Amino acid sequence: MRLVFADCSVDYMGRLSAHLPRATRLLVVKNDGSVLIHSDGGSYKPLNWMSPPARLHIADRVEIDSTSLADELDSDVCELWTVQAAKTDDRLVIRVFEKINEMSHDLGSDPGLIKDGVEADLQRLLSDQIELLGSGYRMVRREYPTAIGPVDILAKDASGVSVAVELKRVGDIDGVEQLTRYLELLNRDPLLAPVQGVFAAQRIKPQARTLAEDRGIRCVSLDYDAMRGVDDVESRLF
Template identity: 80%
Template sequence: MVKNDGSVLIHSDGGSYKPLNWMSPPATMHIADREELEDSSTFDLADDPDLQQLWRVQAAKSDDLLKIRVYSVVGELSHDLGVDPGLIKDGVEADLQRLLAEQIERLGAGYTLVRREYPTAIGPVDIMAKDANGVSIAVELKRVGDIDGVEQLTRYLELLNRDPLLAPVKGVYAAQKIKPQARTLAEDRGIRCVSLDYDAMRGVDDVEARLF
């Protein structure tokens, strides 16, 4: 695979998405065909009579040289992919935070939003809410919930519960996926775990249409 930025990648037929070898840009490439190789005094085709092309890819900033021997061309395709839009992530924590703030009832009936990015001395809590009984709820959001997130929420709860105007403050650990060890630790500390369905929250998944 040859890209417009000068990079060259060599892939196998299967087994891995990672190329077997590659040359990163900037680089220059020269393709010597059979006719050029026959005229070349630096290459002896007697040692490689089936060779059709020799690709030489030279790195611009080092002495690295990639040589590719081509014995047959099965197919050649060229595609213009247009302007590179860059990497656009969907379903990051900021998206989850916004959607959950708009749909705070997913945490339970009667829940109300107090504030997103609730400030504390050790950093902002993702969402501060109140349950149907008026109890303060600190929500920590992750795409994938691991033990570090539980520890982070624990620190927030310890600090928030020192404020007599807020205490008692309970914790909710919400994520698209919560690892078993994190769930065990959270529940042991009295923190409720909530799994979030991102597609359902943004309205692209019809739950009623599911077979299971």
């Protein structure tokens, strides 16, 4: 990874056009070909970037002066960075007026993100924020016991109807089948029936959603970061 602190301006040209006027910024060049431009505020997201695959060409002042670019660029531009996308005509053009500092370091291979959003955490968070399922919902019990295993959450909706909630990090067909078995058993209990089902997960596979909805089970997608209070909603583009 290469980090360059520079006085620069940035232009993105392609399907969308964007301009960052001259200022001091951090330029990040990664081994995967991506280039990111950061400022010292705003959010954790870059101001602009080019995703891989991309090709970076850096022209120094000598190269600039030997081409027609010299007439187009200010004389105080010391480097011209051109980042060309591999599959489109999109380009990121960075005019570097001064390099303040620069460093490079090989980070090596990364094992990837090990998420802590396990089902137990989702169960605890949803039990504390049961209103995410709908206005007027209230908790009855976590790990509600049945003869074939505990239901993750038993709740009541606004009208007092019992609701069995099955939680998964990734919702697949097996999870829907599991909730179906719980519902069949719970609906035999006259003190609980009728019992509705909610299949909740961070991500629900299309086949699982189709099966659940066919069986009258409502699907709910959970935003784990928002539930933990670490999602910066104001920094979202959409």
